[in-house]
Amino acid sequence: MRRSSAETKAVILAAARERFAADGYDKATIRAIAADARIDPAMVMRYFGTKEKLFAAAAEFDLELPALAPDQAGAGLVRHFLRKWEADEGLQVLLRTGVTNEAAAERMRTIFAGQVMPLVIDLTGDPERAPVRASLIASQVLGLALSRYILKFPPMVAATEEELIAWLSPTVQRYLTE
Amino acid sequence: MRRSSAETKAVILAAARERFAADGYDKATIRAIAADARIDPAMVMRYFGTKEKLFAAAAEFDLELPALAPDQAGAGLVRHFLRKWEADEGLQVLLRTGVTNEAAAERMRTIFAGQVMPLVIDLTGDPERAPVRASLIASQVLGLALSRYILKFPPMVAATEEELIAWLSPTVQRYLTE
DNA sequence: ATTGTAGGCCAACACCTGTTGACTTCCTAC
DNA sequence: GTAGGAAGTCAACAGGTGTTGGCCTACAAT
Numbered sequence: 001m002r003r004s005s006a007e008t009k010a011v012i013l014a015a016a017r018e019r020f021a022a023d024g025y026d027k028a029t030i031r032a033i034a035a036d037a038r039i040d041p042a043m044v045m046r047y048f049g050t051k052e053k054l055f056a057a058a059a060e061f062d063l064e065l066p067a068l069a070p071d072q073a074g075a076g077l078v079r080h081f082l083r084k085w086e087a088d089e090g091l092q093v094l095l096r097t098g099v100t101n102e103a104a105a106e107r108m109r110t111i112f113a114g115q116v117m118p119l120v121i122d123l124t125g126d127p128e129r130a131p132v133r134a135s136l137i138a139s140q141v142l143g144l145a146l147s148r149y150i151l152k153f154p155p156m157v158a159a160t161e162e163e164l165i166a167w168l169s170p171t172v173q174r175y176l177t178e
Numbered sequence: 179m180r181r182s183s184a185e186t187k188a189v190i191l192a193a194a195r196e197r198f199a200a201d202g203y204d205k206a207t208i209r210a211i212a213a214d215a216r217i218d219p220a221m222v223m224r225y226f227g228t229k230e231k232l233f234a235a236a237a238e239f240d241l242e243l244p245a246l247a248p249d250q251a252g253a254g255l256v257r258h259f260l261r262k263w264e265a266d267e268g269l270q271v272l273l274r275t276g277v278t279n280e281a282a283a284e285r286m287r288t289i290f291a292g293q294v295m296p297l298v299i300d301l302t303g304d305p306e307r308a309p310v311r312a313s314l315i316a317s318q319v320l321g322l323a324l325s326r327y328i329l330k331f332p333p334m335v336a337a338t339e340e341e342l343i344a345w346l347s348p349t350v351q352r353y354l355t356e
Numbered sequence: 357a358t359t360g361t362a363g364g365c366c367a368a369c370a371c372c373t374g375t376t377g378a379c380t381t382c383c384t385a386c
Numbered sequence: 387g388t389a390g391g392a393a394g395t396c397a398a399c400a401g402g403t404g405t406t407g408g409c410c411t412a413c414a415a416t
Contacts, residue, residue: 002363002412024278026204030404040365045405098329099277100202105329112331131333135325136345139334143321147313151276151283153290155309156317167314171349180382180393208374218395223375 009047011037016044016058021092025055025101052103059097059107061090063115070123074173078165081141085149095145112138123176136175140168187225189215194222194236199270203233203279230281237275237285239268241293248301252351256343259319263327273323290316301354314353318346 003011015036019028030051034041048054063084068076085091094111098104117134121127144164148156156164181189193214197206208229212219226232241262246254263269272289275282295312299305322342326334334342 005363008363027278029402031402041404042366042406043364046363051404096277099274099324100205108329109331132337132341132345135331135333138331139321139325140318140349141321142324142329143317143319146277146320146324147317151286151320153287153313153316155313159310163310167310167353170352171318174348175345183393186393207372209372219374220376220396221394224393229374 005047008037008039008043012039012044012047012054013057016054017089017093020055020058021089021096023096024099025097025104030054055097055103059090059093059104061088061094061107061111063111065115065119068119068123070176073123073176074169074171075165077137077172078141078144078168079161081144082161082164085145091145092149095142095150120176133175137172140171140175144168183225186215186217186221190217190222190225190232191235194232195267195271198233198236199267199274201274202277203275203282208232233275233281237268237271237282239266239272239285239289241289243293243297246297246301248354251301251354252347252349253343255315255350256319256322256346257339259322260339260342263323269323270327273320273328298354311353315350318349318353322346 012033015033016028019033019036022028023032030044031041033054034044037044044054048057066076066080094104094108098108112134116138117130120130120134120137124130124133126133144156147153148159148164159167190211193211194206197211197214200206201210208222209219211232212222215222222232226235244254244258272282272286276286277283290312294316295308298312298315299308302308302311304311322334325331326337326342337345
């Protein structure tokens with residue numbers, strides 16, 4: 001079959017996202033990604049040059065945090081994060097690989113420093129303690145993703161979105177305001 | 179050099195723990211572990227049979243949760259977990275590998291189901307909601323480990339044990355009692 | 357109809373992995 | 387002092403990895 005350059009590149013990228021999200025950096029082999037994309041492994045190299053560069057492209061990600069009313073920020077953040085996780089594979093990619101791959105960990109750090117921290121400053125007007133607050137929020141929210149989507153603790157998997165929001169939003173709210 | 183069988187086995191196991199904790203399952207190669215133990219890779223196979231069995235031995239782990247007064251359980255749990263993490267590589271091994279290795283994830287699940295949940299039942303006397311409570315606690319506590327020790331968010335790394343306990347214990351306490 | 361080019365495929369490379377079996381060396385029990 | 391066995395070494399295997407270069411093949415412009 002014959003495709004345009006842009007098309008194949010997109011197909012490869014989509015396959016790479018899935019594989020990296022499901023298997024992590026090492027287990028997601030170029031050959032497996034190529035097979036998913038129904039393409040020769042050499043094409044992956046032609047379009048992305050290197051496995052690391054392909055990963056960098058697949059890990060491109062924006063939290064897209066919305067503006068929030070300060071008194072509902074806790075619930076808003078938890079809800080947004082849950083939906084983002086399920087809609088965008090980028091976060092899964094970063095969490096699965098960030099644990100054993102320093103480059104992905106660094107990316108995670110810059111995302112939280114560049115996107116979560118500013119929001120916290122904006123919400124609290126307290127730049128001095130914003131870093132701690134933001135990391136505490138990150139710790140709870142990433143712990144949620146870890147236990148629900150990665151380690152799959154049964155009670156976390158069984159819980160509904162609303163139940164999780166009810167449990168977690170007071171925590172996040174307290175990390176913001178206390 | 180000539181050692182007893184038990185000695186070498188212990189040396190190998192110690193090296194394996196370190197490597198698995200630092201690198202995760204795939205990157206921790208038998209050759210690297212053997213080099214750390216100043217031993218031929220074949221010895222590792224002789225003593226443990228298989229990489230998977232070696233991993234199983236290295237991931238042997240007990241949370242050793244202490245008895246706690248119900249009203250101070252939050253602080254007690256956070257403190258115990260922080261110290262356990264730094265004293266025993268077993269937890270690091272499990273978290274680093276559990277993210278990409280199903281066997282390690284299963285081990286993590288049974289540890290939390292078999293050790294955290296009973297404690298929660300004991301503390302609350304409420305068997306029905308104990309699973310949710312226990313997983314919520316696990317989510318916060320694992321999120322702490324993830325952001326402080328694995329992803330190394332700077333504010334979490336900089337925080338002292340007491341600061342972290344002060345921030346997290348109300349969260350854990352609420353997951354226990356609310 | 358011919359040619360240039362871009363998309364795609366194949367086979368191979370050098371390297372690394374877990375794992376195996378044969379070989380050597382040392383200590384101990386008789 | 388010699389036999390047996392345990393501790394340790396070495397070289398190789400089969401399979402998988404990222405990556406490369408040469409080769410086709412379809413299409414568009416001339």
